[in-house]
Amino acid sequence: MLRTDIDTTMFAAPGNPPVRWRISEGLVPYEDAVAVMEAEVAAIADGQADELVWLLEHPPLYTAGTSADSADLIAPERFPVFSTGRGGEYTYHGPGQRVAYVMLDLKRRRQDVRAYVAALEEVIIRTLCSMNVRGERREDRVGVWVRRPEKPLLPDGSMAEDKVAALGIRLRRWVSFHGLSLNVDPDLEHFSGIVPCGITAYGVTSLVDLGLPLMMSDVDMRLREAFETVFGATSGEAGDMLAKQA
Numbered sequence: 001m002l003r004t005d006i007d008t009t010m011f012a013a014p015g016n017p018p019v020r021w022r023i024s025e026g027l028v029p030y031e032d033a034v035a036v037m038e039a040e041v042a043a044i045a046d047g048q049a050d051e052l053v054w055l056l057e058h059p060p061l062y063t064a065g066t067s068a069d070s071a072d073l074i075a076p077e078r079f080p081v082f083s084t085g086r087g088g089e090y091t092y093h094g095p096g097q098r099v100a101y102v103m104l105d106l107k108r109r110r111q112d113v114r115a116y117v118a119a120l121e122e123v124i125i126r127t128l129c130s131m132n133v134r135g136e137r138r139e140d141r142v143g144v145w146v147r148r149p150e151k152p153l154l155p156d157g158s159m160a161e162d163k164v165a166a167l168g169i170r171l172r173r174w175v176s177f178h179g180l181s182l183n184v185d186p187d188l189e190h191f192s193g194i195v196p197c198g199i200t201a202y203g204v205t206s207l208v209d210l211g212l213p214l215m216m217s218d219v220d221m222r223l224r225e226a227f228e229t230v231f232g233a234t235s236g237e238a239g240d241m242l243a244k245q246a
Contacts, residue, residue: 003137006115008122011232012108017050018235019104021224024056027095030082033058037177040103045173052103053179053227053234055220060094060187062194065168075193086168086178088142090194096186096206098219102169102179104231111174117142117167119230120180124165126226127182127219131212135164141199142167146210154201162205163196183207184219 033056043049060079065088072090073081093099106116121137124144128135135144144165151160165182183206191204207214228234
């Protein structure tokens with residue numbers, strides 16, 4: 001079955017509380033974010049905390065997923081590089097990119113990793129649709145892509161495509177962590193220090209690059225609305241996750 005054919009609705013079973021929704025202001029160091037995720041995932045798996053989506057931005061850095069090839073790290077001295085347990089290869093995080101760390105208990109939903117990945121893609125696709133941008137899946141590449149008819153054709157004669165959002169997940173005791181990153185207005189030149197997700201044939205874009213100079217708060221609102229159509233209700237407002245952990 002293709003990912004486009006998967007039912008992406010992944011509501012929690014009746015009786016489960018809404019997903020906590022939190023937004024951190026400023027740039028959150030990567031190590032701090034991982035520490036928070038580890039603690040939250042353990043609490044969710046133990047039934048001591050409700051599920052959580054945490055939106056943030058990182059300072060400029062590269063992360064290496066479990067499939068990363070060292071040859072794809074072109075400029076290792078440019079930014080800090082972090083090895084992470086998520087799936088995927090190298091990616092860039094930095095200011096202007098909305099990172100969403102999604103910590104959901106799939107035992108409360110559907111224990112289907114492929115459906116979960118498709119559901120995260122669906123959240124992005126619906127978010128983009130609300131901005132009149134057509135985001136698309138590709139069966140041979142995880143993430144969300146946009147066609148660029150204004151760019152030169154690829155060597156095989158097909159239309160140019162750019163990646164606007166990346167996904168990388170990990171599961172522990174059926175609780176997800178890591179998640180997705182949507183390029184709102186990052187410095188796209190920073191992606192040149194890696195081969196993003198190990199793919200050389202296609203480029204990287206952002207909402208601003210596509211002609212959509214939106215504020216991050218507007219993107220967050222649309223992202224939340226799209227998330228709720230796929231995963232169900234959320235609760236809570238913006239707040240500093242690190243402060244809450246102190």
